[in-house]
Amino acid sequence: MTDVWAQAIAVRPIGDGIFETTLDDGWRVGGGLNGGYQMAVVGNALRAALPSKPDPIAFSTHFLSAALAGPAQVHTRVLRDGGSIATVEGRLVQEGQERIVVLATYSDLAGLTDEVATTAVPAPIPARESCLPSSMASDDMRRIAPLMDRFDMLFDPAHMGWAMGEPSGEGVIQAWFRLKDGTPPDAVSLLLAVDALPPVTFDLGRPGWAPTLELTAHVRAVPAPGWLRVRHVTRNVAGGMFEEDCEVWDSADRLVADRKSVV
């Protein structure tokens, strides 16, 4: 059953840079489909539009309207393709309405230099056996967010008190993460990984699934096979909006992706 993910993001070219797809209700959360899932569908179409540059490096998404299960199109346009970098545009369109609009930079991550110099340290998530599996989520949560059944997520219990009405107040949610169907992570599925956890504001005692306005993901490396560690933090709630930042670490302790967003 390793093809659940491949099926969910499959796109078919119909010419002029347009791709057809069928959005799957299994990735719903609340009244619309998960934003990271939409990004991965667009990301997969952009990958198909750029055969020699398979990997998103910077992926800026603005959310316009709620995507629903059913047929949709991805309109792609190559703005520049030179050297090792291409800049592209993607629009997820459904029933004549734009759902998300994306500007992205693509490259071949495997073809870049291996040099890494970093002072970043891996997300401090406890060992998996000390974490709370998403399979313990309430039926209520599962009805709101059926997409939770598409992942194995193991949550740091220090930031899950909100589920029992006792949020830590620190503005952190972090978990081990993998696709349930066994597909190893790649640069496109990282676009999902940065938007799969519950809103970080739950840990501040603020319930409710606020719609994301803008989300920029950066992919730093093709992830090693195995579990990812995903850490979301917010430092700033202002003007009725909040920031939600995220880091993703792979099984080789490498920072493979991050996210910065306004919700």
Added chain:
Amino acid sequence: MTDVWAQAIAVRPIGDGIFETTLDDGWRVGGGLNGGYQMAVVGNALRAALPSKPDPIAFSTHFLSAALAGPAQVHTRVLRDGGSIATVEGRLVQEGQERIVVLATYSDLAGLTDEVATTAVPAPIPARESCLPSSMASDDMRRIAPLMDRFDMLFDPAHMGWAMGEPSGEGVIQAWFRLKDGTPPDAVSLLLAVDALPPVTFDLGRPGWAPTLELTAHVRAVPAPGWLRVRHVTRNVAGGMFEEDCEVWDSADRLVADRKSVV
């Protein structure tokens, strides 16, 4: 002389969402015009296209080709305008070539709730009298970056050792910042402020002005009049690219903008 900035970013509507502008050589750095200046020109056109929503909130920019002094056009398109938020697209075009492409969310920051909950702390920049003024920059630096003469910048000396061949190695550059012509900061000029300092990699002993691929700026509040504090950091250099993050604090100790980018 408070109109140098207003002149530099002035746009004239010519219909169909298109604006004419004249890019000014005074904002050049190396072989092209400063990216933050280009963002502010596009940001000013988008502001003009949205009379009731003057303030960029999320501003995602992808850089395609080097902008030069001279005539240019900004093509704007409103993707969605409903409630308190609008999503818009802007393209800076010169001689038939796209220079930068922007997706942005606009609103009226003054009309949002005043609630602020934050754990962020102001950039730790020494008092102004302990900092190094940009007016001390070498003639060499000034030839490369004439835009430095458009600002007053007072640099934290702890991260200016690179100018004497002794970088701190920490990956930080920070400074007090204001426009030289006395224009107080606003939401559009913050787009310039997040991209005005020398590359943070100078502090890692890596010289050279690398072109930015992607830069997303978030504006959190209309800044109070007076000096801004701008702090750039990098934690991660990988694959021949690096991240460059930035925070901007106003004279009232409020986090008013941030930037995340891939260079």
